[in-house]
Amino acid sequence: MPSEPDVRGPLAVFGGVYSNHLALEAAVADARRREARELYCLGDLGGFGPNPDKIFPLLLDAGVEVVRGNYDDSIARALGDCQCGYTDPRDNAFARISYDYSLTRTSPRWRAWMNELPSKIRVRAGGHRVLMCHGSPRRTNEFLWDSTSSTQFLDRLARAQDADVVMVTHTGLPWVRELPGGGLFVNVGVLGRPANDGGTAVRYALLTVDEGSPAVEVVSLTYDHEQLAHEMRAERLPEEFVETILTGWWTTCLEILPAKERARGRF
Amino acid sequence: MAGLPLAAAAGTPSPGAVEQEGPSVPLLALDTLWFQVTGTICNLRCSHCFISCAPDNHAFGFLSLQEVEGWLEESRAYGVRDYYYTGGEPFMHADLPAMIEKTLELGPVSILTNGTVLPDHRVDPIARAARESRYSVEMRVSIDGPSPEMNDPVRGEGTFDRAMAGVRKLLDYGFLPIITAAQVWPPERDEEVRREFMTRLRGVGYDRPRLKILPRLKIGREQFRDRGYGPGERVTLEMMEDYDEAQLLCSSSRIVTSEGIFVCPILIERPAARMGYTLKEASRKFDISHKACYTCWLHGAICSNYGAAGRDAV
Ligand code: SF4
Numbered sequence: 001m002p003s004e005p006d007v008r009g010p011l012a013v014f015g016g017v018y019s020n021h022l023a024l025e026a027a028v029a030d031a032r033r034r035e036a037r038e039l040y041c042l043g044d045l046g047g048f049g050p051n052p053d054k055i056f057p058l059l060l061d062a063g064v065e066v067v068r069g070n071y072d073d074s075i076a077r078a079l080g081d082c083q084c085g086y087t088d089p090r091d092n093a094f095a096r097i098s099y100d101y102s103l104t105r106t107s108p109r110w111r112a113w114m115n116e117l118p119s120k121i122r123v124r125a126g127g128h129r130v131l132m133c134h135g136s137p138r139r140t141n142e143f144l145w146d147s148t149s150s151t152q153f154l155d156r157l158a159r160a161q162d163a164d165v166v167m168v169t170h171t172g173l174p175w176v177r178e179l180p181g182g183g184l185f186v187n188v189g190v191l192g193r194p195a196n197d198g199g200t201a202v203r204y205a206l207l208t209v210d211e212g213s214p215a216v217e218v219v220s221l222t223y224d225h226e227q228l229a230h231e232m233r234a235e236r237l238p239e240e241f242v243e244t245i246l247t248g249w250w251t252t253c254l255e256i257l258p259a260k261e262r263a264r265g266r267f
Numbered sequence: 268m269a270g271l272p273l274a275a276a277a278g279t280p281s282p283g284a285v286e287q288e289g290p291s292v293p294l295l296a297l298d299t300l301w302f303q304v305t306g307t308i309c310n311l312r313c314s315h316c317f318i319s320c321a322p323d324n325h326a327f328g329f330l331s332l333q334e335v336e337g338w339l340e341e342s343r344a345y346g347v348r349d350y351y352y353t354g355g356e357p358f359m360h361a362d363l364p365a366m367i368e369k370t371l372e373l374g375p376v377s378i379l380t381n382g383t384v385l386p387d388h389r390v391d392p393i394a395r396a397a398r399e400s401r402y403s404v405e406m407r408v409s410i411d412g413p414s415p416e417m418n419d420p421v422r423g424e425g426t427f428d429r430a431m432a433g434v435r436k437l438l439d440y441g442f443l444p445i446i447t448a449a450q451v452w453p454p455e456r457d458e459e460v461r462r463e464f465m466t467r468l469r470g471v472g473y474d475r476p477r478l479k480i481l482p483r484l485k486i487g488r489e490q491f492r493d494r495g496y497g498p499g500e501r502v503t504l505e506m507m508e509d510y511d512e513a514q515l516l517c518s519s520s521r522i523v524t525s526e527g528i529f530v531c532p533i534l535i536e537r538p539a540a541r542m543g544y545t546l547k548e549a550s551r552k553f554d555i556s557h558k559a560c561y562t563c564w565l566h567g568a569i570c571s572n573y574g575a576a577g578r579d580a581v
């Protein structure tokens with residue numbers, strides 16, 4: 001591996017897009033307004049939303065560098081499922097619907113493109129070593145939740161990678177943890193659906209690195225969610241998914257939520 | 268850990284003299300530290316308890332608060348992700364609340380309980396600490412079927428109703444307990460049993476029940492014979508070849524007991540599974556040629572990500 005490239009901040013880091021092309025478009029515009037110099041996406045491009053092919057030209061046009069998520073890995077290689085590892089039959093049924101939809105509706109060209117995505121991106125920004133990956137640095141589909149990840153554990157993961165700042169997604173819920181040595185561990189949330197908080201906004205992270213210690217802001221982003229709901233219905237995606245987009249409450253894939261995160265949601 | 272080359276350099280016998288080694292699993296990282304906090308002492312005497320816990324089984328005793336504090340301190344350097352409390356029945360320990368409070372300063376906690384002894388003066392301080400912490404406290408309540416008819420023959424007369432009352436109490440204290448059920452029914456009744464569980468749990472006011480059914484083997488033994496595995500039902504070196512060892516509990520956890528640190532909660536009755544008396548000693552690899560390891564190997568293979576979650580009910 002060549003040594004990591006030097007980049008200048010701020011860095012805009014997007015989590016799972018879940019085919020939400022409207023949120024992606026809004027996020028790129030918002031990041032530019034905030035003068036982000038580099039744009040990244042941490043993977044899980046498909047699933048959940050409508051018309052999976054729409055997001056790829058947006059990513060390319062905006063020069064977004066993309067990490068391979070478990071979903072992308074599955075779709076690229078046409079695996080049997082999304083590798084989220086649900087065990088609840090209801091969760092599995094919904095995961096199956098969006099996976100089959102995404103797999104059949106993603107064109108071979110973009111599947112091949114996803115197959116080239118790296119599992120990690122490293123950069124040096126403002127003297128800080130920044131590592132960007134999907135679930136955790138050691139496992140693409142490891143869920144890192146705020147309430148189940150001790151600080152000492154996150155510190156161990158960051159040290160093992162020689163990173164000052166680690167950025168992940170995969171769970172859908174954003175959080176920021178300060179590490180003992182002054183570093184940061186960040187879950188950037190996702191653009192694909194709201195953060196199970198009763199609001200329709202989605203999230204991404206803006207990392208500022210230029211002066212001294214790194215600082216991160218979790219940006220709350222509104223977009224035309226009603227239009228997305230309309231497109232989802234036109235594609236006959238499950239009404240449960242549409243409800244999440246319109247209400248901000250997760251209705252499926254709830255089994256993976258730890259106690260604290262589950263208690264904050266409605267379902 | 269120092270690998271083979273170092274050991275060889277230190278003057279161990281030459282490769283020719285080394286016995287054929289069995290399959291072993293390294294501790295990839297100490298993600299989870301378990302405390303067998305009440306030893307083998309339990310108010311129940313379930314017929315399927317794999318470590319024969321009972322009110323009078325003193326093979327393993329209680330851990331003291333000071334001991335637990337000592338282990339917590341030692342665990343910090345390992346970057347432990349989370350802590351599990353099991354027994355026996357953890358709620359029989361008067362210092363459980365103090366231990367949980369202390370543990371939540373470092374990380375998340377799971378408590379494995381049978382739900383039949385939940386005195387308010389122990390549940391209340393734990394609930395308070397859980398609310399104040401950034402970390403989750405998971406209460407896992409073992410109930411082996413959605414009715415007394417199914418559960419009680421296994422767990423004891425009256426235990427279904429008592430455990431359901433326990434679930435109700437935990438809800439009142441703000442917990443969202445995870446009901447863990449060993450699949451004691453035939454697989455074709457799965458759907459029906461799950462539905463009945465949900466109905467029963469909703470019946471005690473649990474409107475979004477969290478239910479984990481410990482999976483049963485979905486792959487027949489024939490499949491393994493086809494692939495040429497021996498009839499001995501032991502994990503072999505070949506079986507580990509394309510296997511993701513991270514699926515096995517012993518690759519990421521250890522359990523502290525009154526009798527030292529063991530490789531996993533399942534094997535504490537095997538002297539060979541005692542790894543030592545410090546986390547450092549207990550960090551070496553473990554030879555998984557025990558019969559229970561074979562079962563573990565199969566379960567790990569079918570429950571992938573949640574393999575560990577599927578195995579931790581005691
Ligand atoms: S299975 Fe659990 S509740 Fe039953 S005797 Fe064993 S430790 Fe006690």
Ligand code: SF4
Binds near residue numbers: 530555561563
């Ligand atoms: S029983 Fe399972 S967890 Fe324990 S040592 Fe054997 S394989 Fe590992």
Ligand SMILES: [Fe+2]
Binds near residue numbers: 043071169
């Ligand atoms: Fe993911």
